[in-house]
Amino acid sequence: MFRSIVKNIHISTNSTRLTFSIPKKFSRIKSTSTNVYHKSTNPSPILSKLDTPILPRQEINPNISKFVKPITPNDSYVSCTIFDSKGNVTELSRHFPKMNFLREHGLYPRDLRKIDTSIIDIIPSIAVRENCILVNLLHIKALVEANKVLIFDTSDPLSASRLGLFVYDLEAKLKAPNTSGWMQQYEHRALESILINVMSFLEAELQDHLKICGKILSDLENEIDREKLRNLLIKSKALSAFYQKALLIRNVIDDLLENDDDLLGMYLTDRDNGEELLKTDSGEVEMLLEAYYKQCDEFVQQSESLLNDIKSTEEIVNIILDANRNSLMLFELKVTIYTLGFTVATVLPAFYGMNLKNFIEESNLGFGGVMLFSVFIALMVTSKNFKTLRAVQKLTLMNPDTKMAQAKKVYTLPKPKPIVNNDHRFQRVPSLFNRWRFWKKRKCIPTDHGQRDMVWKWLIDEKKK
Template identity: 45%
Template sequence: MKATHGAHAPCRATPFDDTPCDPTQAAPKPAVPHAAQTRDFATSSLRQAFWQHLRFTSSSNPKVAKPLQQDDLPPLQGFLDDHAGLNGGRVVKPGYDGRLRCTEYDENGKITLVDTEFKKSELIAKYSLLPRDLRKIDSSVLPHILVRPSAILINLLHLRCLIKHNRVLVFDVYGSTDSYAQSLFMYDLEDKLRQKQASTAAILGGNLPYEFRALEAVLVSITTALETELENVREPVMRVLRELEEDIDRDKLRRILIYSKKLGTFEQKARLVRDAIDDLLEADDDLAAMYLTEKAQGQEREDDNHEEVELLLESYHKVSDEIVQVSSNLISAIRNTEEVSRAILDANRNSLMLLGLKVDIGTMGISVGMFIAALYGMNLENFIEETNYGFFGISGFCTVLSIIACMYGLRKLRKVQRLSMWGREGSGRMKLGGHNRAREVEERPMAALAENDRGRHLGETVEGIRRAERMREWQDAYKALRETHKDAKAGAAVGAVGRR
């Protein structure tokens, strides 16, 4: 491709510009918007146009060609990646950029704002909060009930609320999976706020203020959600436990493992809710500061004057504690069932191993008899070929030898199976009589204990000495008892002779 000097050749100042220009002149610099607003899509056609522009400019007049400008380059991510999709060259905006979306209720229970976004700085200034308060609200790790001079901040499971003396803000968490439970809470909160008397007013002896009605709606929603989740977990767990009592198989053990994990997560969640309420009940100053309506009217309460809110919190603390106890009992039942199942499986495995050992012992006995028969299978003179009873004699001898070997092996196996608290070796037995009852006592001499305690740790040695002392005391008591019986018998005999 040739180009004469002074002639205008088509070139592109930008990859999408077909305006003819002079290659000796610098390409006009296009206006570039702000980096955060650029949404360039890097495609293969864009890169192809860029390389064509580069080859044409360098071959037309390399002496006067201007170097590439920064704005002539395509986006780096799309330039290097042929498979860059819609994200190529695009500046990704943060998820909510320090904003919180919430719904607001007024003092009459009417919704004034629906899914309205607020900056955190606006919420801090409007409701006299601290940045760390919103950080706890925005977190989903630990439940909190925070009392501030003019507001109550609640972060419990799927609910995040800010309660004032005449306003309630319900925060909508991005990516929440409990939208159904939160929707039910919205309706219940609206009904509670429209009522001048809540369900616990009869217990507390009067009308509840606005903030306590909102607090009760939150606690009702939380405890209801916990009870519903507990019922959904408890029924399948109890069913699987009943099935495991009748039959232990692989599928049931796998299901009980899954339910155990779910129940453990639920129990931890319920325990955190109970602990959050318990921590609030332990703080008298926070309980007194929860009377926001009286505080807005200029009335101050003493730190120990908080009976209404304490009774309200204690009632729901009891409910949450019952949920925790039920879930803990279920977890204990699962663990006990797992231990029993493990013990049964171990016993079955031991039975199979015992059966294998018995088969091995029988094989060993037969092998002993076959060894004798194999010796007679050699082509050598054994001097019994001409006898009439040689075959029957050798066959009977091999059979008897095999039986003896099997009996010896089974006897050793029974000794290995027989376990006691004192061990298997060196245990003598003596019978104790008295009132027609026979009792067996392990007799361990001191020398045997000292011999067995050699090479052991200090704790094991001391325990062996204590066992020897207890055994010696028992032997002394037994001797004294025998002497007493002898004296009683002698006295009875003397009395009988005297009566005669």
Template identity: 45%
Template sequence: MFYSKVAWIRNLANSRVSRCFRCATFPVRQESTSTAALLLQKNLAIRNNALYNEGNDSLRCTTLDSQGNLGTPSLEIKRDELISTHGLLPRDLRKIEKSRKNDLVPSILVRENSILISLLTIRALVKSDMVILFDSMGISLESRAHRTFINDLMLRLRNQDGNGVTRDPLPYEFRALESIFISAISNLAAEMKVHLTVTKGILRDLEYSITRDKLRFLLVQNKKLSIFHKKVTLMGNMIDDLLDQDDVLCEMYLTAKKIGKPRDEKDHAEIEMLLETYYSHVDEIVQTVGSMMSNVRTTEEIINIILDSNRNQLMLLGLKFSIGLLSLGGAIYIASLYGMNLENFIEEGNIGFALITTIGCVSMLWLFIYSARQLQRLQKMTLIGNHKSIFN
């Protein structure tokens, strides 16, 4: 009895100690969990800011003055200063702040004294005496395409005579827009050339042999062509919609508005000719890519027809084997009837074996010829034959 009381007291003390220990360690665990959650939230916020520039009061950009001189690259400009100085709205910078490398939807926003353009990988603010290029995420500023675009833009903005080239009569903002369109269409043409070369190679290989890997490559390339076709189509639609808006085209004459000579609603021949020229280039790319996609679809249909034909040939071969087995089964059935150990009075004569063998072979041959003719009749079935059978 004494020992049982001692054991009971010891168990009670141990349970109280363990309960106190759990109570003491629970806040530590809760604190560590909350700390991990805060760190994770902070990392996600930093990553979102790095991707979309959200929560940042400045934008990285490169400026070019009225003489085409390049300013400080990757210059940090305050967002509020950019909006107030150039007469923009806060929502106008949404396209720039959330831009990505593979942004498919282009846009041109015309404001009072500026043009905000987002075209493929180019994000720019064009004014009558200044061009601001925004550094989009995922684009290397030291790439060859970017250097070529900057050099061409500087050359067009300077608009100097030399090397057999005369001065361009277009105003400053139109020369900047033309340089942006040239760079975008050049990139599209180069990308189209790569897609066409790869697709033609796959289609050429499929002419010699059809394998699973080649079909998979064709499927992947067809998806890439569809994405590229959509991107070019959106660019063409953007230019087409812009050409239908006469008031917007007149508002794009920033130099004329700056010197106090705004254009009339129908007086926009220069910008209209410029946009129509590059719309024709974009439409040519759309037609070329669409023709290649049509070739891919035609090839896929031909492949499906070939596969269906091979499948039909395999089914036909199986039917032929089935017909042969059926004919052989008839002869075996006759032989089995007379091969049983029952008296049938044929074994007493000398012609029993020859008679049964002849009957079995003739029945097998007749059954095979009849089944083969029925199969051939099904193979030669046409639409005219079907209509005749239906109407008759």
């Protein structure tokens, strides 16, 4: 069995692929019979776990879930992967009793309620405590201290594989040398690595949605297919979930930017060194959060725009389907009208089909007259029905009472004319109809001031009695 030294391990933050360079002497060995093992002069705790064989090819995607495995949830302990102050992984999936863990880090039981091994990660959060920062974003649940980072293990296999990639990225970020002369604090580097990983997954998921949904929308412009509509419904639900997820993450970052106390509380190193911070000293972490807030806001805007395009397409499709449905109904009505015309045309000849004397059999013009009269009746009925149908077709929202009102014989009451002189209204010639009509109505108050004063005086006297 051959063993080779794996050189040039490239770990990319924006990619989920690791690239290995294989020595030339092993390039001709078949992959079906040869196993290549990792070996390094200064192995890290993660690479020391790589005892599984890999195929000798130029670019491979190793199964990261072999290193960060999903665990079984347990109420008595928490499982964490620990990074030290130098960025080295000191322990993988170490179990801590919950009460000891809470006392050691100065936390409350409610703080672990959303950061435990639960696979439910709908509501994100970044909570600043006295000695640490609790982060719950997508698949990453972490506790960041001034000189240590604890990554909580998960019970979801997919999240475990993503968490394995994040562990590599975080190790590279924490071990990165300072080349610019500006030293970023340990907790800020860890937080930035978490935000980079989260934004990378959001961007990759958004690109998938844009590609798939855009293709479906472009196909629907050419042809409305039932299968495409079904796929659009499924993808729109997934896009809505992504939009809600990105919106919640943006709101979490926005809440942090609005809270000056939390921004100052994120300087854990300065607090451990006993330095006093003013409210104006939070510029570094504020710029860090603003950069990723803008990036997350861009994802929210793009997903919202795509959702609006899907809704517009659904409305247009519904309008087209309604128009097609109306066309089918119109065609059915036309067929019914023609059928009614032929039926009316055959009624009169049917009477003459009876074996009874009608004194027209001997007439030379009887057959032609009956036929012409039947055709005339059929054409008249058909024409009348088509005229009514055209009146219904021309019915619009702006003019709903023109031909439709005439077709249905709907009559509206005329508008009442303004009464100039109210006394003239009661001086009409009495009639039975007018007496009945005014008996139903309430009496009007007189408009004359003298009569009005007299009525008020009479009412007051009645109350005194």
